[in-house]
Amino acid sequence: MMRRRTLVRAGATALAAPLAPAALTALTAGPARAAQVPVRGVDLSSVPKGEDHGAVFRHQDGTVGDPVRILQEGGATWVRLKVWVNSPDGYHGKPQILAMARRAAALGMQTLVDFHYSDSWADPGQQNKPAAWAGLGGAALERAVADHTADILGALAAQGTPAGMAQIGNEINGGLLWPDGSADDWDALAGLLTSGSRAATAASPGTRIVLHLAEGGDLGGTRWWFDNAVSRGVPFDVIGLSFYGYWHGSLDELQANADDAAARYGKDVLVAETGYPFRLGSEDGTADLIGSSSQLVPGYPATPEGQLAWMRDITAVMARVPGGRGLGVCYWEPAWTATPGNGWDPADPGSGNAWENQALFGYDDRALPAVTWP
Known part of the structure; x- marks a missing residue:
């Protein structure tokens, strides 16, 4: 999710039906909770590196604890983990994935594996080949995708912690x-996606396959993309959407898109990424992705209460998807705090964190109200 660039396709349309102003309701509703959804996920990809560099996580009462357990006790049911092929910092690979999946399973949580098929960040603005695959193309590149996918998922299954879901790519608009x-070459793209999907199913038969886009409020773009995938027979089980309200439109537009996708393709829909700031002002001096009041979603202040309201309302959107097709929501990197050495650039140990004001742990390391899943 790190570097955002908006991708707009011709013919994209909002087609949103008006809803009640959820933000004002959420901020005045006291302890009312959103309807429950089966997937209440937290992306904890940064945790191993953070812990190795001294990150501390505290319960709301200030006592030090395990961030996975703190989030699980708050209601999280899934852990999402990104995989890079050969990261410059040695993290986000098989050893960390296996260890984190064991921690999740010990707490009764399931794992969603997020394959980037890159050595670093993959998102709508960058989808770079791993260095080891630079000279590959065609069938050889499809084999590399299949082998890498099977290696990770097979290892998880072998240790008794099979992935519940696996993304074949990250924000692959x-x-x-x-x-x-x-x-621009859908036949080639479909070949790579199909190779990864089939390898995932062969290595871990119970794992559900997710195809994941950004721009979760873009109904026209979602239709364009999945119409192409379906027409070429790409196998998948779940439609994943990133939705950040300060980039991707309104909650009304997310509702319209999720409802349409579930009905049009007969698939479950998951918000695979979201987040919201609990304050403005960087802790480590690195400019935050959302750092000014002009970037905020109207009705959702950059406060712990505003962050909690955002989570309550986006969860409610997914609970309203007809037919129970709204699987739920994954919060992106709630434990990525401003720990020296655990910055955004895996090739630069001195880089800072542009996300810490959207974590679910405050600058005093204490769990924020949104840790208790709304």
């Missing part, structure tokens, strides 16, 4: 493994 898998 424009494709993956550029230039080979660009969405």
Whole structure:
């Protein structure tokens, strides 16, 4: 999710039906909770590196604790983990995935594996091949995708912690493994996606396959992308959408898109990423992704209460998807705090964190109200 660039496709349309102003309701509703959904996820990819560099996590009463347990006790049911092929910092690989999946399973949580098929961040603005795959193309690149996917998922299954879901790519509106898998060549893109999906199912038969886009409020773009995937027979089980209200439109637009996707494709829909700031002002001096009041979603202040209201309302959107097709929501990197050495750039140990004001732990390391799943 790190570097955001908006990708707009011709023909994209909002087609949103008006809803009640959820934000004002959420901020005045006291302890009222959103309807329950089966997936209440937290992306904890940064935790191993953070802990190795001295990150501390506290319960709301100030006592030090395990961040996975703190979040699980608050209501989280899934852990999401990104996988890079050969990260410059040695993290986000198989050893960390296996260890984190064991921690999650010990607390009764399931794991969602997020394959980036890159050595670093993959998102709508960058889908770079791993260095080891730079010279591969065609069938050889498809084999590399399949082998990597099977290696991670097979290892998870072998240790008794099979992945509940696996994303074949991260925010792949424009494709993956550029230039080979660009969405400008849908036949090639479909071949890569199909290779990864089939390898995942063969290595871990019970794992559900997710195809994940950004721009969760873009109904037209979602239709364009999934119509292409379906027409080429790409196998998948779940439609994943990133939705950040300060980038991707209104909650009304998310509702319209999720409802449409569930009905049009007969698939479950998951908000695979979201987040919201609990304050403005960086802790480590690195400019935050959301750092000014002009960037905020109207009705949701940058306060612990505003963050909690956002989580309550986006969870309610997914609970309203007809037919129970709204699986739920994953919060992106709630434990990525401003710990020296655990910055955004895996190739630069001195880089800072642009996300810490959207974590679910405050600058005093204490769990914020939104840790208790709304």
